[in-house]
Amino acid sequence: MNILPIIYLSYMFISLYMLILFLMLYIKNRKNFFSYPESNQKLWVSFCVPAYNEEKTIEDTLKHINDLDYPYIKEIIVVNDKSSDNTRKIVERLKKKYKKLKLINNKVNLGKGGGMNVALKIAKGDLFAVVDADSYPDKDSIRKMVGFFNEDRVGAVTCVIVARNENKFFEKIQAIEYRVIAFTRKLLDFVDAIWCTPGPLALYRKSALIDIGGFDTKNLTEDIEATWHLAANGWHRRMCLDTSVSSTVPTKFKPWFKQRRRWNVGGMQCIYKFRKSLGKQGMLGIFIVPFFILGTFLGLFGLTIFGYLTTTRIISKYLFTKYSIIAGTPIVTFKEFYITPNFLNYLGITLFIFSLIFTLLILNILKQKLLKRENLLIIPFYMIIYLTVYPFILVTAIWHMIRGKRIWR
């Protein structure tokens, strides 16, 4: 057997394993998938809203925080990270309206992590809630998330992130992606393998954040780093699937690409930082770090194989066309369209169908309004085209790492 089929089979095996793992986790836990514990203690929450040029959305964000149905809100700290727009003025105006609102104006730009660390130092609550300045938490979000802290060693709780703008094709694809991420994150919750408590809304136990020394200001994805760090220090991370926070997704390819590249760079920074955890420190070393390393390797290796196959195919086609022109033979004829699929094709199609069913199942379980007949075409597009771009992002991320370009924005 040649090497290429072995590579294909390896990829299929890993994909099938992940699919079965997720399916089994869902089947085992489907009854309490959306459940959340009621809080049995009075936990005060300090909100932190890091802001940099957020004049368009910050007022709505603060309104949503103020409208939450959770009674124990200690304060809402906006860290204005030297914005050059009207963010400061807007927050100052809102301070009169929202009594718990506090504003910190950084004299120098500290970045998101740095800003949050400033807020963490002055926060008085038991819990520290991070809300991105363009994200709107659901009214019941904190109330439903707080109960998870009944367990002493829970260090962070996250919830579903939904795309607020999901009208255009590109936005709809991201909306599907966000749902898939939320679903799989909940599944990972059951094995204590949540690897990210994302910025739009993450609720941390303040003592846990202090335990890990706050947010890493050098990491481009401080939320991933904090989650890994919590895991390394033995803190559990939980997910509430019954509530959500809405966030704006990039509407154009370029900002989307930049955002994903930043995520990749941050992920690789985390791999490097926690490389010694491999095989140790519970699920961090047994699952999270190996999963990221394997994902990076498979992405790069897959892209290399793809590049090799594409190049040889292009050269072959070029030579074939050149010789066909010399010989005057047709380049394409209908007679050649025999379909004789090999068994790898059958396996690939079967795997694709399973993945498609899994995605549909996710959207159905999460009662996704995208699951309309006219939108069904988006799902195969998401699976075939959208996800294929990821290895290319990985390569550019590595290139950025090599060149030392670690800019958050």
Place this chain on the structure above:
Amino acid sequence: MLQSQKHVFWQALIFTILIFFLGIIFGLILENWRNSKVEDLYSKSEISMLDIKAQTEVYSTGFYNCEKAISENILFADKVYNESKVLDRYQKSSVLKTEEIVLQHEKYDILRALLWINSIKIKNQCNASYYNVVYIYKYHSGELEMIARETVFSKLLGELKERKGSEVLLIPLASDNNISSIALLMDRYNISKDELPVILIDEKIKINQLTNIDELEKYFEKKHVVLNKTKNQEIPLSLKNSLII
């Protein structure tokens, strides 16, 4: 609760291995089925070939029925040619049982070598007017350039076969399957491995440069046949890439 769920990693692995194993078994069944199909075709062709060979032996004793011998030979050649296309398709889609399919290919090569020898005999004995067109190529070539050339050569010959029909007896032969009879035939007609792929027309004209179908057809014009037969090897200037043996 969390601790107990960690067994799911092993359980999922066992399930994956099971499903994957089923997939591999399916692959083996599929490729075995295809191989047995080729095997069936081969067995039938082998019988036909032996029958034709026996007929040729009978003709050599003096019981001549050239018309029948020629038509059966051409029909058989066409059959084998079509079967080789099926074999080719199965071979391209073979993943697990590649060695078996290569073995089938070698068996077909021997069959086609026999067909060629038989065809030469019939042509001599019956003064047949059809053309033996033998296409000798590298089967195990990994070079992209060679693969592209060979693909165009076989397309060209496929087109020729369509145009000429039973006037042409088309025999594709792999040169590098370690089959002694083919090596001997190549030696006999002075074909080296370096000049492959080669088209050999009536064991006299050797073409190893790509040409277009119209140029190729000129080799089959009646006058050339007459010329070849009278050893007056006069070939049009336009056929500069050919070589008279």
